[in-house]
Amino acid sequence: MLVEKNVPLQPLNSLHIVAKAQALSRIHSQADVLALLRDPAWAQVPKFVLGGGSNLVLTGDVKPLVLKVEIKGRRLVAETDKVFIVEAGAGEVWHDFVAWTLTQGYAGLENMALIPGTVGAAPVQNIGAYGVELQDRFDSLDAIDLQTGRIFTLNAAQCAFGYRDSIFKHSSTANPEAGQQALGLKDRALIVRVRFALPKLWKPVLGYLDIDKKMAEHGCSQPSAQQLFDWVCEIRRAKLPDPAVIGNAGSFFKNPTVTPEQCTDIIARDPRVVHYVLADGAVKLAAGWLIDACGWRGKSVGQAGVYEKQALVLVNRGSVHGADAATGGEVMTLAKAIQTSVYERFGIMLETEPVVI
Template identity: 50%
Template sequence: MNTPLSLQKNISLLKLNSFGIAAQALAFLRIENEQQLTQIRADAQLAAMPRLILGGGSNLVLSDKLDALVLQIAMMGKQIVAEDNEFVFVSAAAGETWHEFVLWTLQEGLGGMENLSLIPGTVGAAPIQNIGAYGVEMQDYFHHLTAFDFLTGEVVTLDKQACQFSYRDSIFKHDYRDRMVILNVVFALPKIWQPRLNYGDVAQSLVAQGISAPAPKDISEAIIAIRRSKLPDPAEIGNAGSFFKNPIVSAELRDSLLTQYPAMVSYAQTDGGYKLAAGWLIEQTGWKGKALGKVGVYHKQALVLVNLGGATGAEVRQLAQQIQADVKAKFGVRLEVEPVFA
C-alpha cells in the first residue's frame, strides 16, 4: 500500500534556492522514492498541474509566485555497482549533494571527478546542466541514468547519446524539462587516472604548494581553495554561481576583436570557433562590482550575479538583460544565461 502524499500548500522556497529569492509555491512535495511519482501521475488533479523539478536550487532563478507543483528531489544513496578492465562504475541517487558525492569518490580511491569539486547542487541536477569546471564536464564520466517519465509513467534508462549533452546543456532543459525526473546517475571512473591540469591557476596552485605529481585529492583541494577565493558562498550572499555561458564565436569575429582588445583571452574549439571568457567581456563593460536595484555583479568575479538583499526574480532578469545588451553593443557577442528561469 502506498503512503498518502504529504502535499503542502503555499510553501516558501526562500531557503530552497541559492539566489535567496522569496518565492512561494502553490503546492510542494518532497520526493524520496519513485512510488510518490507514480502516485502523482495517478492523481488527476496533481497530474494536471504545471510542475517544477527542484534539486539543490543552485541553478535557478524563481518568480515570486509559482502556480505550480514543486517537486523537491530527495532520493539518497551512493555505491560502487560494477567494474571492468577499464572502469569502476559508481551510482548515486538524484538527491545526493554533488560535492559530497565527489568527495566520496575520492575517499574510495577513484579519480576523475576532482575538477568538479565544490560545484553546488545535486547529482540529479548535474546532467541537466552538464556541469563543468576547470576543463572537465560531467559528460566526460557519465555512463547512464534512470528517470521517471511523467508522460508514460515508466522508468527509462538514458545513455549519453540520448541525453544530448552539449556545453552547459542537455535534453532535460528542452524536450524533457519538467517531464522527466532523474532518479539515479551512474558514472564510469577510469582505473588508469590522468590529471587534468588544463587551467593555469590550478597548476600554479599545485606548484606553489610544491606538489609536482598531484593525486586526485590534491587537485580537488586546490580547486576548492580557488573556488572559495573567487566565488561567494550562497549561505552568505545569494547567487546562482556562473550566470552566463562563455560564448563561442567564429574565428573571424575573434580575430577582429583581438585587434581591438589584445588582452582578450580565447580558447580554440574543435569546430574552428573560439570560446571567450564571459566574465572578461562583462568586466570590460564596467559592470563588475556595480548594481541595478537589489541585484549586483560580484566584485571578485563579473560572471556572478548576487542578491544584495530582497531581490526578486524580475530584478535578476532585468540586470541580466542589461548586461547582455551592453556586451552585445560593445563586442557584437550575445551572452546566454546558465540558470533556468522559473
C-alpha cells in the first residue's frame, strides 16, 4: 500500500489553503483500507479521512495519516414497488452522481445538484438544499471501523441524521456515573459506499422563492426532475463562486433555528429578516441575511473575505494555486468576527459548517 510523504493539500481542499499532509494514502477500494490497517507501520497511527475537501478549513499541516477516498462506482442494486435503490462509491463526485441518476431515469436528488464534495462526505454532513436533505433519500451505507477493521452497514436511524449533522460528526462519550453513553463515529469510520432510495412515484419538491421565480419565468407550474436540476444549477452558479476559480467551502454557517417567540422579537427589531416556519413550529432564519445585515458582505480579513454575491460564503481572495492564498487562521478570524457581530445584534450565535483541523 503506497503512502506518500509531504503531500501538498492546496489542490485537495476547495478553500485552496496552503498546507501539507505529512503522510497520505489514496484509497481506491475497501481492500486498500484493510491493507493499511494490517500494516504494522500504519495500523495504530491517527487517521484523517479526506473526501473532496469542500467542507474543510486547514489551520496548519495535517499530522494524522490522510486517507484520500477515491472509491468509484455507480449502479442500481435493487428496486421495489416504490423505489430504486442506487449505490455509489464514496469517492464519486456528488454532482456528477446526481447528474448520472437523472440520465438513468432515477429522480429525487435534483434539488441537491451542484453541492460540492463527494458521495462519501454527503451523509457525514447530511447535505441538503431547496427543501431536500440527504436523509430524505438515504437507504444505507457501508463503512470500515478504522480501529478494528470491521466492515459494517448503517441505516438512516443508525446514522442519527440532524440538520447538517450525523453520527460521523460526534465522538463516543460515556458518563458512567450518570448512566449515559453516546455512540459517535468521528475519526473512527471510513465510508466506502452509499445507497439511496429514489422514488418511482416522483413529484417535485418546490416552495422556495428562487425556484418559484424560475417557475414564473418559464411559465411552468410542474417542472420535471431535469428542469429542476437545471434551475438549481443556474441558481447556485449565479450566487456561489466556482471553487476552481475562487477558493471557498460553500455555505460557511448553518441557518439558525429559533423559537417563534425569538423570531417575533427579532422581527420587531428588524421586520425584513428572512425566515421560514418549520413543520414543528420552530423558525429557521437565513444566516446569510443576518451576516449581510451586519454589514459583512465584501469585507475581508487578510486574504479571507465574505463573497460579494452571497454573505453566507467565505472566500479565499488569493490565488487558488499560489502561496498568496488565505491562511486557515485568517478564515477562522473572519468567521469568529462575523459570529460576534451577529450575536451582538441579534442574540444568535451562528454555528460553522466546515470541519476545522
